[in-house]
Amino acid sequence: MDSCRAWHEAPLASGQTDAIWSLARLHKGARGVVSAVADEAGADAVAVAGVRRLIELGFVAGERIEVIAELRPGGDPIAVRIGCSIFALRRREAQAVLVQLEQQPQGTAALER
Secondary structure, three states: OOHHHHHHHOOOOOOEEEEEEEHHHEOOOOEEEEEEEOOOOOOOHHHHHHHHHHHHHOOOOOOEEEEEEEOOOOOOOEEEEEOOEEEEEOHHHHOOEEEEEEOOOOOOOOEOO
16 A cells, blocks of 8 residues: 555544644654745845745645654754655755644654754
8 A cells, every 4th residue: 555645645633733833843753734835035046946946846835744754963954754755854944844733642742842
C-alpha cells in the first residue's frame, strides 16, 4: 500500500488548533496544514526567490505537513514531509512557511522549546 496515500487520507488528529506557527519554530512530531507561504515586507530578490522555490516544491496552502526529523545539536536543518515528498530545510528557509497545527496529545512538546 502506498504510505503516502494512507497519510493523506488519514483524518487529522483531534482537529485543528487556532494557532498558526512558523515552520521554523516547530520540532519533530509537529503536524498540521500549511496556512500560507509569505516573505517579509521589503524582502530582497534572494528572499523572494526562496519563497517562490518553496511554493514550487509544494509548500502551498491546504497541504498537510509534518516535521519528521531534526539534526542535533541545534536542530538545523529539519526534515519535513509535505505531500508525498520529504525535504530538508534550514530554519531560515522554513520561517516563511506558516502552519496551522493539529492538536498535540498532552505531554507532547512539538513546539519551540
